[in-house]
Each structure stands twice: as C-alpha cells, then as structure tokens.
Amino acid sequence: MLATRTARSASPWAVCAIVLLATGLSGDQFLLSVATTTILWVVLAGGLNLMMGYGGLANLGIGASYGIGAYAAGLVATRTGLPLVAAFAVAILAAAIVAAVIAPFVLRTRGLHFAIATLAIGIVATDLFTNLAGLTGGSVGLSGISRPDWLADPAAMYWFAAAIGFLLLVLFAVYHRSRMALVLRGVRDDEQLTRSLGFAVTRYKITAFVLGSACAGLAGALYAYFIQYVAPSEFALAGASFQAFAIVAFGGAATVWGPSVGAILLTGLPTFVDLGPQAKMAAYGLALLIVVLAVPEGVVPGAVRLSRLLRHQFRQRSTPVEKTPSGAETAPLPETATRYRG
C-alpha cells in the first residue's frame, strides 16, 4: 500500500520531467517557443496561486508585478552591463518591494473589494508603463534586450525556462505542505476563526502577497529575456491578469499541479487549434464556463476525485466479501470543509 502511494505521489513529477525532456529533445522550433510561453504562464499563475489559491486573495492586478519584473529586467539588460543574474535579482526584488509597500493598504480590503482594488492597481500600472516614456519607452516599448551567448539559442532559452519552472514546482510543492499554506487556507475559509486561534493573519496574507508578486516578477524577467522586447499591452488586464486568474481557477486553486495543467490547456493547447480568433475566444469562454459548472474546484482536483472514485469502485468489485469499515486508506473522498454561507 505504501509503495503504491509513493508511486502515486511521484508519478506526476515523472510525467512532468518526461514532458519537459521530450519537448526539449524534440528540437522543434515552434513547439519550443510554445512550451517556453507555457512555462512563463506556469510561473505567473503559480505565483498567483500562492495568494489566490491558498489565501483566497484574488489578485486581479498580478499583471502589475509581472510588468514590473519585465521592465526591471529589461532596463538592467539594456542600460547597464550587468549579467543576467543581476537582472533577474533586480526584477524579483522590484516586484517584491512594490508588493510589500502596497500590501498593508490593499489587504485592508477583502473578497470582492480586494479583487476590485487590485484590478485598479493593475490598470494604474499599465497607465504608468505607457506614460513614463522616459523610463519604459512608452507605448513603443523597450527593445534591444540581448541574451547572453549561452542563452542565444531558442533551445537554450527553453532549457533555462524549463529548469526554472521545474525548480519552482518543487518550491510550490514545499509551500503546499507548509504550515503557512495551512494557515492561509484557514484564512480563506474563515478568517475570523483563524484569527481567533491566535494566528497573525495579516502577516501571513502580506507574506503570501509578496511571495506571489515576487514570483510574477520572475515570470516578467523570463518574459523580457525570452521575447527580448517589452511593451505595456502585454501586462494589461485582459492580457495578463485575467489570463493568470483563469489558469489558476481552471486548473485548480490551492494545488501544486493546477496552474501547470491550466496553463497547458488554456495557453499551450489553443496555439495548436486551428480556429478563427472569434471562435477561439468563444471556445475559451465556453471551456471556462463548462469547468466552473461541472468541476467548480478545477480540472486537477476534479481528475483526482474521479480517479479515487474509480479506484475505490474497482477495489470493491475485486474483493466483494471483505468490506472494510471506512479507514483512512479506503476513504473515497477527502474531507473538505463545507463553506459556511451565512
């Protein structure tokens, strides 16, 4: 039993590693560029998941942190002779610092108000990217970001992004099991109760907000080096924040693999589908609607539930006599806290 359990928890990692390796070894230029873009979304949506999935902080302005990261990396790359590591460090720090300054104020709001407040931050950020032309190049954008020699090749860029993405997934898995994630779930389900248990709720929320924003900053730096050109529209509401939100909610919030599956299904897959722009948009919308109606908790938790159900039925059929009383091993469904809506 233990062996199968270990195998079960290790198998997604194996699949992930195989997919990453196979994509890289295929050497197909188009596939590589789609895969690199998808990894960007995994990083961005994974960052959003840290706050939105676990803490219920639906940040609709994550595009702001993404943009700050991209512009910071782009500026370091074009205006100074510093190496790539410095550009990435500056990008992550810039996004984290801005988030840390904003956090105490926006986190005074919750629920829908938080969503609207962060949405406003996202819009203000896009305005600033467009209008601070001296720094950002305005609507023309920031071009001429050159990659170092070892990263010049598209395949090298892919391997670089894949390594960062895989590393982040490991960190996400650690986060998933951390005490912090547990407290944040408590905050999401009942903030007052969690506070009454003595947890410094605000501090946890600020930390999650800053961590997620830093992750978005990292995604921005990756973007700047991948596309080698940074323009404001890429970080606007429709372009970045909503997409990241949809990926998290679609794939499964508060799961390790949700953002990855969501990114593959919503950003990777559509590039291979041959439909007109309007039909594609409608199909995307329809997919969101179907998932939210059929499996509100997202694709990954839905699939996990389905497989448990099937396994349970299979086991019952193979050993019909031995009906064990519900133990931890055979429990078909995880205990989930029911949401109290007063």
Add this chain to the structure above:
Amino acid sequence: MLQTIVVGLVEGGVYALSAVGLVLIFSVAGVANLAHGESVVVGGLVAYAAGTYAHVPYVLSIVVGAAAATVLGLILSLVFDRLRDAAETGVLMASLGLILIIEAFGVTVFGDEPKSVPAAPGHVLDLGGVRIPAVWAVIVVTAFVLTGLLRLYISASRPGRAMRAMAMNPYAATLMGIARRRYAMLAFAIGSCVAGIAGALLASAFPIGATSGEDIAFKAFIVIIFAGLGSIGGALAGGLLLGVIGAVASSYIDSGYANTFLFAFLLIVIVLRPNGLFGVNVARD
C-alpha cells in the same frame, strides 16, 4: 469648465444606470456579475440593429434593445443560479467565460467598429453658452427617473420588499417563504433591462463597440464599490460623480493619466472607507 462637467454628467448617467442595475443584482442575487457590461452592450447593439435594418422609430429601438438585454439577464441568472454555492473565484471565472462568449458573438455579428443608433433626436439645446445635444439631456434625465422609479418599486411594492429581504438575509428570506430563485431572476431581469436602456441611450449619443462591455462593467463595479454596496441612490450619485471626475481629469490633467487619477481615487476610497462614500453599514464582502 461647465461644458466639461456636462460631458461628465452624461457619461456618469450611463455609469449610474449600469451601476443601479448591478447593485440590484449584487444585493438580491448575491452574485458579482462581471458580465453586466455585456447587457449594456447588447442593449446598444440591438437598438442599433433595430434602427438600422428594421428602420423602427427611435423610441421603439430603445425598447427593443432593453428587451434583448432583459433576455440576456434571464440567461445569465440561469447560469449564476447554478453557482449559488460556488466560491467567489468560480463566479468571477464564469463571468469571464460569459464575457468572452458574448463578445466573440457580438464581434462576429456586428464587426469591430463601434456603432451608433440612427435617427436619434439631433437637435442641440443651448443653455447659457453650454451646448447640450438633446440625447445627452435624455440620458441624464433617464438616469434620475429610472433610479427614482426603481427605488420606489423596491421600497413600496411587495416584490420589492421580498427582494430587500433577500438582500438582508437570503437564508431567513427563504424560511419566510420567499421564492428565492424567482426573485433572483427578477432582479437579474430588472437590472439587465435598466442596463439595456443605458446601452441603447449610450449608443445614441456615442458609438458603442462589441468589446466595450468589460470597461463598462469595471466602471459599474467601481461605482457600486465607492458608493457603498446595496445603495441604489448611492449608485446614481456615484455614477454621476465618477463621470464628472473622469471628464475633468481627462481635460485638465494629461489625458494619459485620466485612468490613473480615477483608479487612484477609487483605491483611496476603498482603503479608507471600505463601506463606500455613502456607506450603508453592511458586511464588507
């Protein structure tokens, strides 16, 4: 300056009408309907189609637009009814999906370019140097009249009382024998109808595009949040205020920063007065 304020009031009238419908839906059905802007757009585009292709008279085209928006509202209520127990993120995701579907449909049928309702009354009133097209005056007057009627309906009629009960406590309202689902649908129908009228009027004053729904929905959300959730009169005042602030900002500050100014204002209000400027003391989220 006066002219600017008038322009702001006209835009604000449209925001106010959208927000009034949204606040009704939000408080009665308990749904953050981000797809509300689509009702405005559908109202405008259907009114345009009725006027252009069926050559119906102006007033009738507005009625047709409002009717189409009402039908859309009923469809939306059916979708959201199934998400009653879903988390907020689920509602947002469903809204997002609906927006994309409706916009894709709208662009396919009407194309990319913004459209105007034809045969809108063209004369211009001249009030002491301020030139006001008659349509503009109609928008502002309609905003006041419809809001007034809606308030009267909500406060004095029996269905209105049922809807108020649901806004206060849906669970208790159900226990008192209020058909929750039916009144949620009614709120969606009325809210979308008002939005459709707003859209038809907007399209007779300024061109309206198939993809302008998102922007209108954001503005409407901003209005109801800084006006305070649950207040219909507040939504009217907030809408007009937002319109005026926006118009003044874009003509006196660098127009690129107009949005920044508006949203910075919103952020300050949200952070300092979470219950809104005209706060009704209800729960924050």
